[in-house]
Amino acid sequence: MRALTWHGKHDVRMDTVPDPRLVNPRDAIIRITSTAICGSDLHLYDSYIPSMHRGDILGHEFMGEVVETGLKSTLQKGQRVVVPFVIACGKCFFCEKEQFSACDNSNPAEKADLSEVAYGYAMSGLFGYSHMTGGYAGGQAEYVRVPYSDVGPIVIPDGLEDEKVLFLSDILPTGWMAAENCEIEPGDTVAVWGCGPVGLFSIQSAFLMGAHRVIAIDHYPHRLELAKSMGAEIVNYHDVKVREALTEMTGGIGPDAVIDAVGMESHGFTIDNVLDAVTTTKLGTDRTHVLREVIMACRKGGRVSIPGVYGGMGDKIPIGALMQKGLQVRTGQTHVQRYLRPLLEMIGEGRIDTTFLISHRLPLEQAPEGYKMFKEQQNEVTKVVLKPEWQKDAA
Numbered sequence: 001m002r003a004l005t006w007h008g009k010h011d012v013r014m015d016t017v018p019d020p021r022l023v024n025p026r027d028a029i030i031r032i033t034s035t036a037i038c039g040s041d042l043h044l045y046d047s048y049i050p051s052m053h054r055g056d057i058l059g060h061e062f063m064g065e066v067v068e069t070g071l072k073s074t075l076q077k078g079q080r081v082v083v084p085f086v087i088a089c090g091k092c093f094f095c096e097k098e099q100f101s102a103c104d105n106s107n108p109a110e111k112a113d114l115s116e117v118a119y120g121y122a123m124s125g126l127f128g129y130s131h132m133t134g135g136y137a138g139g140q141a142e143y144v145r146v147p148y149s150d151v152g153p154i155v156i157p158d159g160l161e162d163e164k165v166l167f168l169s170d171i172l173p174t175g176w177m178a179a180e181n182c183e184i185e186p187g188d189t190v191a192v193w194g195c196g197p198v199g200l201f202s203i204q205s206a207f208l209m210g211a212h213r214v215i216a217i218d219h220y221p222h223r224l225e226l227a228k229s230m231g232a233e234i235v236n237y238h239d240v241k242v243r244e245a246l247t248e249m250t251g252g253i254g255p256d257a258v259i260d261a262v263g264m265e266s267h268g269f270t271i272d273n274v275l276d277a278v279t280t281t282k283l284g285t286d287r288t289h290v291l292r293e294v295i296m297a298c299r300k301g302g303r304v305s306i307p308g309v310y311g312g313m314g315d316k317i318p319i320g321a322l323m324q325k326g327l328q329v330r331t332g333q334t335h336v337q338r339y340l341r342p343l344l345e346m347i348g349e350g351r352i353d354t355t356f357l358i359s360h361r362l363p364l365e366q367a368p369e370g371y372k373m374f375k376e377q378q379n380e381v382t383k384v385v386l387k388p389e390w391q392k393d394a395a
């Protein structure tokens, strides 16, 4: 089959690779119909995540048709499914608590070693996201093997086309969990850093959860316009000092909750950001400028939600502000499985629409161009969807 493979910094290629096959009874094989490029994929593209091997197949946002099932899979051939990017067994201590991204079984022991060193305990497996998270082949391919297919994938009813449901695989539940982690109360003002897919879906979710005001921060005019069209007030950090603007907009108090939907690759020419950028290496990579800013900007006693991905050690975190102001912090890889059913229902009822985000649709064969565009033209390119069935047209 054809698949997008990683070969090093800014080097991803379409390769012909062996087809996946069933390995365990709970596996299923999915023929991919749609897959997307995520902001998290850019961390791999920029080579910030350790333990990537040449030839690894990328992609963790995907959906498709079930073509093969193991003896213990509950799926049936021909069903259309969206697959969560988090791989979870459904039965361990953590899965029983619905903390799926902490699953203790989905990251094979010999691969989990590095995440144990880096994080104290091994994390769950993720699709297409380095050997620290299991080294599983991803879904930017014609086919993918889905372990624990009786737990993760959600069957999509007829009549809901791919583009309406594809983002259930990651960014929609991620935006939802980011807002949920803010424990929004009536009257609250929520500030969201980053108007990429995760930030925009956090804004949408915050309003659905009853936020009175949402303030969106970025520097790309088009992305800020999208945030505005969703009802957010906007702050362009090129034009103003973010914390001062937020203090003024909130009557001197600061936002009740803050969301870092940027993560380890924050932009901007502030002194701390420039210092972080020149001193980073692999696990010491994290540019925590936005994390520092959200902590400083949050009101006393407020809530800090961090969906943005960090990978290793961060420097100069204002721990004093965090402690003295009594902030609550919640973060994590999304427990996708927990949110699939309620979010699918909201999509079906027309309460959530995610299609506005898609700016580019390409055949899978053009995935390398898709990565380059998503990396270099972030203003216009808000989300790239890849379609393997368009291969022949592209050839």
Ligand SMILES: NC(=O)c1ccc[n+]([C@@H]2O[C@H](COP(=O)([O-])OP(=O)(O)OC[C@H]3O[C@@H](n4cnc5c(N)ncnc54)[C@H](O)[C@@H]3O)[C@@H](O)[C@H]2O)c1
Pocket (backbone or CB within 6 Å): 038, 039, 040, 041, 042, 043, 170, 171, 174, 193, 194, 195, 196, 197, 198, 199, 217, 218, 219, 220, 223, 237, 261, 262, 263, 264, 265, 266, 267, 268, 289, 290, 306, 307, 308, 309, 310, 332, 333, 334, 378
């Ligand atoms: N927790 C999870 O499970 C999970 C899932 C998916 C994505 N993520 C992470 O969420 C983050 C966002 O993902 P995305 O797909 O929206 O990425 P993206 O790269 O498309 O968007 C990031 C946005 O942040 C903006 N930004 C950069 N520096 C900023 C600053 N100093 N202040 C304000 N905005 C700034 C950029 O201009 C960009 O619009 C990434 O770190 C990604 O890895 C986490």
Ligand SMILES: [Zn+2]
Pocket (backbone or CB within 6 Å): 038, 039, 040, 041, 060, 061, 085, 170, 171
């Ligand atoms: Zn993702």
Ligand SMILES: [Zn+2]
Pocket (backbone or CB within 6 Å): 088, 089, 090, 091, 092, 093, 094, 095, 102, 103, 104, 105, 106
């Ligand atoms: Zn588990």
